[in-house]
Amino acid sequence: MKPHWLSRPENVRRLWRAFIAVLALVVAAQFAVPVHGYFAAEGWFGFAALFGFLACVGMVLFAKLLGLLLKRRDDYYGDGGGDV
Amino acid sequence: MFELVFPPAFIMILGALLVAMARPALRPVLALAAPLVTLYAVWQVPDGIQLTVEFLGRELQLVEGGPLRRLFATVFSVMAFGGALFALRQARWQEMSAAMAYAAGAIGVSFAGDLIVMFLFWEFMALFSTVVVWCGGTEGARRAGIRYAIVHLVGGIVLKIGIEGLMIHTGSVEIRALELGGFDTWMVFIGILVNAAAPPIGAWLADAYPESSPTGGVFLSAFTTKTAVLALILLFPGTELLVWIGLWMVFHGIIYALLENDMRRILSYSIINQVGFMLVGVGIGTEMALNGSAAHAFTHIIYKALLFMSAGAVLYQTGRRRCSDLGGLYQSMPFTTVCGIIGALSISAFPLTSGFVSKSLTVAGAAGGQLQVVYYLLVAASAGVFLHAGIKYPWFVFFQKDSGLRPADPPLNMRLAMGLFAVLCIAIGVFPGILYGLLPYPVDYVPYTGEHVLSQLQLLLFAGLAFFLMLPLMQRTLTVTLDFDWIWRVALFRVAVGALAAGEAAAASWARAREAAGAWMGTRVALLFGAGGVFSRSWAIGTTALWLALLLSLYVLTHYL
Structure with a gap:
């Protein structure tokens, strides 16, 4: 059976290329649509893009560290976290 | 009438x-x-x-x-x-x-x-x-x-x-x-x-x-x-403490949702995150911010219910709740997938969805109050919402690896309910006037300006980039993450069990001590008063007279001293 079109490797590559093109586009669009925002820093070129990216990296890394401390096997509480 | x-x-x-x-x-x-x-x-x-x-x-x-x-x-x-x-x-x-x-x-x-x-x-x-x-x-x-x-x-x-x-x-x-x-x-x-x-x-x-x-x-x-x-x-409108409690909830929800493996627990943490946004709005307390909280509550109920419906549909059809057991469901549950994605985009405040027109009010309220730190934290959190609910939830449930499961879309009434709420999410996003007309204060805010849409797109799409680049860090594990409920589910339970055990031990040793004391008394009494004991022996008259004389002279002596 042929895999679903979304699962084929060549299409995944295409999706990545399209995604990167869109990313470039929304940053480049700032030339056409000047962003002022509420505070000064928001007017910088690509501020929202960089801010969003860094905020997410920070949150994922923080979650990872917290996970080292607080993650337990999922039967930790011993009262059926399993399937119904 | x-x-x-x-x-x-x-x-x-x-x-x-x-x-x-x-x-x-x-x-x-x-x-x-x-x-x-x-x-x-x-x-x-x-x-x-x-x-x-x-x-x-x-x-x-x-x-x-x-x-x-x-x-x-x-x-x-x-x-x-x-x-x-x-x-x-x-x-x-x-x-x-x-x-x-x-x-x-x-x-x-x-x-x-x-x-x-x-x-x-x-x-x-x-x-x-x-x-x-x-x-x-x-x-x-x-x-x-x-x-x-x-x-x-x-x-x-x-x-x-x-x-x-x-x-x-x-x-x-x-x-x-x-x-x-x-x-x-x-x-x-x-x-x-x-x-x-x-x-x-x-x-x-x-x-x-x-x-x-x-x-x-x-x-x-x-x-x-x-x-x-x-x-x-x-x-409690305008109670500043609510701003900080709300911010805590916003990030608590994101971090825990990122760590979660159970699909509906991801969504539950996402409720805590969203209610955090609303609390921040209440804490700011301006008309704009209160409008924001109310509008956000309205839209949130609809898209969060939609998300829970899509998760419920998956659970109903597969009986599985862990992301690590799911994946690839888009192939056989296209309708549920689309509805789940609409819910996920709405919660992420993607333009043309209901979240975009409601959450912006709260965030604008923070800016209007000149709360710069709060404002930037809310913007960072908006990116985080896309991360944990906007992408993580649909990705791990409907896409990621192929779990081999091929469940069909759920029964008609479930599809109708999802369809209805998905339409509402889009309708409010496209025609914000419907919602703004219901708000308690007059709305002087235009959500769809070029710069607002553009910066929101930058924020969200680059959050998406961060997600896919860091995918190896996000692989689901068969784990739970301890939250504050650990205090009453484990710590207090252990304290209570420990206290009970200590109480029992104390009672047992008390009983032992009493028994030992009783036994000792028994032997003493037997020794002194029993057959041949000091107090049950018969004494010679001479010895008795001697003892009496001794005691009387002691008495006389003490009398004169």
């Missing part, structure tokens, strides 16, 4: 009773009709106090109208309808009836004219939501339901203490903006925050909701936390 005979909440309660008593064939009709009739009644309530009743010598304001109250009661009614449609043929009648009573409680709180009426409906909600949790039907659901009930009953008592204090000290139980200070107001504040799922006690939410049935989770996601938001808007 429709005369207000009784409060809208009572229509819903009547519906719940009828569903419980009716023949099975009639139940679906009643379950769908009751929320619609209630919605009609909600819109017939004029502003101001409408209905008072005498209760224990006090005059209670059972129904008070107003734009804010109408807004919440409207979305609660819509939610009850959507939830009933989703659960129509799948939920047991006990669950359906309890869920309707639960919705009735929420509508009752929305129209409560004083704190006593609010409290009564508040407890009503606690009662029937517990039943909904129990309808999960598993051992896990039973235990989670007990914990849920304890937390909410304790929260209710705290609230009641506060209300009674206010009643005694101010003589008024009116619902008005209170100043935080003094024991009574703090009690009311804390009692409400328990229901708002504020940390540390808020861990009840992610503990209980994921244990409910596939349909029960949809109802649970909507009412409790949002009535708490309404209560905070009415009672």
Whole structure:
């Protein structure tokens, strides 16, 4: 059976290329649509893009560290976290 | 003209009773009709106090109208309808009836004219939501339901203490903006925050909701936390502490959702995150920010219910709840996938969805108050919402690896409910005027400006890039992450078990000591008074006389000394 079109490797590559093109586009669009925002820093070129990216990296890394401390096997509480 | 005979909440309660008593064939009709009739009644309530009743010598304001109250009661009614449609043929009648009573409680709180009426409906909600949790039907659901009930009953008592204090000290139980200070107001504040799922006690939410049935989770996601938001808007607008509690919840929700493996627990943490946004708005307290909180509550109920429906559909069709067991479902559940994605985009405030037009109000409220730090934290959190709910949830449930599961889309009524709410999410996003017209204060805000759309797209799409680049760091593991509920599920339990064991040990050693002392006494007595003991021997007369002389001379001696 042929895999679903979304699962084929060549299409995944295409999706990545399209995604990167869109990313470039929304940053480049700032030339056409000047962003002022509420505070000064928001007017910088690509501020929202960089801010969003860094905020997410920070949150994922923080979650990872917290996970080292607080993650337990999922039967930790011993009262059926399993399937119904 | 429709005369207000009784409060809208009572229509819903009547519906719940009828569903419980009716023949099975009639139940679906009643379950769908009751929320619609209630919605009609909600819109017939004029502003101001409408209905008072005498209760224990006090005059209670059972129904008070107003734009804010109408807004919440409207979305609660819509939610009850959507939830009933989703659960129509799948939920047991006990669950359906309890869920309707639960919705009735929420509508009752929305129209409560004083704190006593609010409290009564508040407890009503606690009662029937517990039943909904129990309808999960598993051992896990039973235990989670007990914990849920304890937390909410304790929260209710705290609230009641506060209300009674206010009643005694101010003589008024009116619902008005209170100043935080003094024991009574703090009690009311804390009692409400328990229901708002504020940390540390808020861990009840992610503990209980994921244990409910596939349909029960949809109802649970909507009412409790949002009535708490309404209560905070009415009672504590502009309380700065709420800004910080809200920010804590916003990030707590994101971080824990990132660590979660259970799909509905991801969504539960995402509720905590979203309610955090609303609390920040209440804390800022400007008209813009309060509008934002109210609008956000409205849209959130719809898209979060949609997300819970999509997760419920997956659970119903596959019986699996862990992301690590799911994946690849888009191939056989395209409709559910699309609805789940619409919900996920809405919660992420993607342009053209309902979240975009509601959350922006809160964030703009923060900017309007010149709260720069709060503003940037909210923007960072918006990116984080896309990360944990906007992408993570649909990615790990519907895409990622191929789990080999090929479940079909769920039954028609479930698809209809999802379709209805998906349409509402888009409709509000495209025509924000529908929502803005319902808000308590006039809206002077245009969500769709070029720069706003552009910066939001940059923010979200680059958050998406971060997700896919860091995918290796996000692989699901078969784990739970300890939250504050560890304190009462494990630590306090251990303390209690330890105290019991120590008590038993102390009692046992006391018993041993007494026994040993008794035995020792016995042997002494036997030794002294028994056969041949010192006191049972016979003595010679001479020895006795000698002892008497000795004692008497001692006596004489001491007398003269």
